[in-house]
Amino acid sequence: MKRRILALLGGTLLSASAMAGGYQVNLASQRQVGMGHTGTGIQTGTASIFFNPGAMSFMRENGVTIGASLINSRIAYRAPEPTNTTALADNDFGTPFQVYGVFGINEKIKVGLGIYTPFGSGVRWGEEWNGKYGLNEIDLKAVYFQPTVSYQITDQLGIGVGFVVATGGVNLQRVLPVQGQDGQEGSIELDGGAETAYGFNAGVYFEPTEQLSIGINYRSKVDIKVNDGSVTFRNIPASAMGNFPDGTEFSASLPMPSTLSLGVGFKPTDQLTLAVDVSRVQWSAYENLRFDFTQPVAGSTVSESDRKYEDAMIYRIGGEYQLNEALALRAGAYYDQTPVQDGYLTPETPDSDSRGLSVGVGYKVSDNFSLDASFLYINKAKRTDAADKSRGIAGTYKSIAYIPGLAVNFQF
Amino acid sequence: MKNIFYKYSVLALSAGVLLTSCDPEIDAPSKSSGEADFAKYVAVGNSLTAGFQDNGLYLEGQRSSYPALMANQFAEVGGGSFVQPLFTEAQKNGSGYLRLSGFTATGSPITETVTENRAIRSASPVLFTKFTDPVQNLGVPGLKVADIKVQGYGSAQGNPYFERITPDAQAGQTYLQRVQQSTDHTFFSLWLGNNDVLSYATSGGASTAASNAITPVTTFDANYAELVGALMANGQEGILATIPNVAGIPFFTTVGPRVKQTLTDNNVPGMVAITGAGKDRVQFLTSQINASENGVLFTLTGASYAALLGQPTGKYWRDLAKQVSPSQDPLIIKGTLAQLLFNYSIDTTQMFGFSGGNPWPSALLLDVNEQNNVKAATSAFNTIIKAQAEARGLALWDANAYFNTIQTGFGKNGAAYSPAFITGNLFSLDGVHLTPRGYAIAANEMIQAINAKYNSNVPLVDETQYRAVLLP
Incomplete structure (x- = not known):
């Protein structure tokens, strides 16, 4: 099932640049991206599968949504002063996607399936920069499959829960500081698919009046584990091959942290929807990054470095104005705290507090068919760090991203 | 509907503009030469x-x-060109050098000497292809502070590296006179004095040659002051550097720990060695090897002989005889060997290194007394260097302090560095001199000292662009 869907979507679709705090990717719905990625405390249609399964039971029609974003992110780097060495990570286009389908069993019960990419990272520094011994490129991806059921208890109150089946993979490459007589440096590539992991996504949605709605949502932590990942060494001088044995495999584990969100929706008029979300991401689950090797690599079967992430808050605000029957205009903004403490910055996630600004439009082509388009601009605060506690690369990092996205919706 | 498409196309267009024009940028740190003037830099050492x-x-x-690396960086803040006496591409291997060709079964490195494409114009005495244009890198391998006033140092009987850059017409000139010829430089570096103690140390304190003696402190003091004075004749700014502790370089830290391990594993309590230039024996305990107090240090040159410890062998003396014999005639070598064995009272049938009759050679060991001589001299020389920097208001890179702090290693830009032989990335295959990466790191230390002294902001070198030891 998993493999078939992945094949269907195409391998390249899966890489996603980490453009939220840490390696979280908050691009779960094109309509909601347009509204600053709020959505816990309002009805978001099929995307309620992600934002708040409790609100899914309020849907009056069956629906299917297919959407994707095109992340265009760049990270500038400058070595610590007074060095004037610079680098620019020109990351490949990341394409996080989402597919949601919701079907009503009866008035009260709705079932649905969501497939989305809530975590990932794609950073490409190249082999020339001065952090090449730390990282050349990383491609981390997580895909969640989430069958969901939602029950409307009263006209005002709904609950829902989804069962998360997670998979993904990681690819990591860096240069090794060993050189042959021709001056060529060695390199190491770690590549592995994740074992299936499980979690859940539960929410309660409450709509006391026509103007006001409140939601709470909890997405559990999922530990993504890679076992028997391949380790490939290249250009290792013959005399050093014993230190970098062929056929080595690695295992590693990475937490996809839990996220608790509280959202409020307010509809002052029939045309205007305002939404506010606050999320707490339990990044403290990410304490270190550890690779275990089946054979000693450079004399050790373990490579471990501290990350010590801290829990972080995200504050979001967004609005939608229904201009007419067909056209909706959206805008939003958010502030996403970094989980990375001082001293722990790494080139794989050169994170800092980020600010997002978004706009979007929705257009109803017919009663059954509508489109959502969004554009998100993310600007992460410039950050200078010694990176001495994470074995990272010291220097100043600055990231920005431009993320257009498009989704199609079918109602029936 | 038309309106919508218009809006989309505007959105797409503005997105396209943003995508191409708005790469994130980080302002460059301001570069400046501060109170220093790097227009013409000369390096003495x-x-x-x-x-x-x-x-x-x-x-x-x-x-x-x-x-050369510093001059590149100086060029960012007004520095001019920097001429070095480079070997030509056709003679790029210069004097020849060591290349790593493999490792023994026990992990000891095997080196070979590169002999092609050298710049040797005379084999005896060894002389190199000349480079007589004016140069700004006056670094001369082997140069001591004690040598700077030696007449004929640039002649065929002098130092072949100085001879190489000395115009024939000035063959009699001293190194100091050569330095005095440079009058229009605006900045200088002076890292000299290492050999005034190092050549004694690397020869294990065993040599009677004057060239391997420790320079008397009074000579060092007077010569060094005169050299600094010459470099500052027109009020120039510059940087001085101290002499690292020889006990911290791979030349002295590689073989000892291995011998110590072998002896400990076999419960051997200690060894017998020859001390100094004569035939006096000295005993030391296994625990003294590479100990910080009362320690003894094995030279890197002793690596191959360390494998023979405890055996009835005369290999060291046979090798030495070949090396010092006036002729390579086997009979003459044999005679030389007999003389050596007699002079040093050697009985090669006894256990090598463990017996008074077949002691560990003096040239392969810096024993306690010899090390004390080295320490005392290093300390005295460094006091003089620091005093000069202080009195004349020059920048100072305390290389001694720096190399002491990195003994336990450090990480930079994802790579690990330490004074370990080969694997430490800092020291080249001779265990004394640095790798290109090591020189880049040294250049950065100097630049930082310069920046601190002269309120300049000279950018640092990206050391990751330079190589460490090349492996076979």
Whole structure:
């Protein structure tokens, strides 16, 4: 099932640049991206599968949504002063996607399936920069499959829960500081698919009046584990091959942290929807990054470095104005705290507090068919760090991203 | 509907503009020369300054000498061109150098000497292809502070590296006179004095040659002051550097720990060695090897003999006889060997290194007394260097302090560094001189000292662009 869907979507679709705090990717719905990625405390249609399964039971029609974003992110780097060495990570286009389908069993019960990419990272520094011994490129991806059921208890109150089946993979490459007589440096590539992991996504949605709605949502932590990942060494001088044995495999584990969100929706008029979300991401689950090797690599079967992430808050605000029957205009903004403490910055996630600004439009082509388009601009605060506690690369990092996205919706 | 498409196309267009024009940028730190003037830089020193590495001076090493790297950085803040006496591409291997060809079964490195494409114009005495244009890198391998007033140092009987850059008409001139010829430089570096103690140390304190003696402190003091004075004749600014502790370089830290391990594993309590230049024996305990107090240090040159400990062998003396014999005639060598064995009272049937009759050779060991001589001299020389920097208001790189702090290793930009032989990335195959990466790191330390002294902001070198030891 998993493999078939992945094949269907195409391998390249899966890489996603980490453009939220840490390696979280908050691009779960094109309509909601347009509204600053709020959505816990309002009805978001099929995307309620992600934002708040409790609100899914309020849907009056069956629906299917297919959407994707095109992340265009760049990270500038400058070595610590007074060095004037610079680098620019020109990351490949990341394409996080989402597919949601919701079907009503009866008035009260709705079932649905969501497939989305809530975590990932794609950073490409190249082999020339001065952090090449730390990282050349990383491609981390997580895909969640989430069958969901939602029950409307009263006209005002709904609950829902989804069962998360997670998979993904990681690819990591860096240069090794060993050189042959021709001056060529060695390199190491770690590549592995994740074992299936499980979690859940539960929410309660409450709509006391026509103007006001409140939601709470909890997405559990999922530990993504890679076992028997391949380790490939290249250009290792013959005399050093014993230190970098062929056929080595690695295992590693990475937490996809839990996220608790509280959202409020307010509809002052029939045309205007305002939404506010606050999320707490339990990044403290990410304490270190550890690779275990089946054979000693450079004399050790373990490579471990501290990350010590801290829990972080995200504050979001967004609005939608229904201009007419067909056209909706959206805008939003958010502030996403970094989980990375001082001293722990790494080139794989050169994170800092980020600010997002978004706009979007929705257009109803017919009663059954509508489109959502969004554009998100993310600007992460410039950050200078010694990176001495994470074995990272010291220097100043600055990231920005431009993320257009498009989704199609079918109602029936 | 038309309106919508218009809006989309505007959105797409503006997105396109943003995508291409708005890469994130980080403002460059402001570069400045501060109170220093780097218009013309000259570097004075020894092999380290010349870019010597892998026991040789060759083009690649010259190109990554710390003065060359510093001059590159000075160029960012008004520095001019920097001329080095580079070997030509056709003679790029210069003096020849050591290349790593493999490792023994026990992990000891095997080196070979590169002999092609050298710049040797005379084999005896060894002389190199001349380079007589004016140069700004005056680094001369082997140069001591004690040598700077030696007449004829640039002649065929002098130092072949100085001879190489000395115009024939000035063959009699001293190194100091050569330095005095440079009058229009605006900035200088002076890292000299290492050999005034190092050549005694690397020869294990065993040599009677004057060239391997420790320089008397009074000579060092007077010569050094005169050299600094010459470099500052027109009020120039510059940087001085101290002499690292020889006990911290791979030349002395590689073989000892291995011997210590072997002896400990076999419950051997200690060894017998020859001390000094005579035949006096000295005993030391296994625990003294590479100990910080009352320690003894094995030279890197003793690596192959360390494998013979405890055996009835005369290999060291046979090798020495071949080396010092006036002729390579086997009979003459045999005679030389007999003389050596007699002079040093050697009985090669006894256990090598463990018996008074077949002691560990003096040249392969810096024993307690010899090390004390080295420590005392290093300390005295460094006091003089620091006093000069202080009195004359010059920048100072305390290389001694720096190399002491890195003994336990450090990480930078994802790579690990330590004074370990080969694997430490800092020291080249001779265990004394740095790798190109090591020279880049040294250049950065100097630049930081310069920046601190002269309120300048000279950018640092990206050390990751320079190589460490090349493996076979």
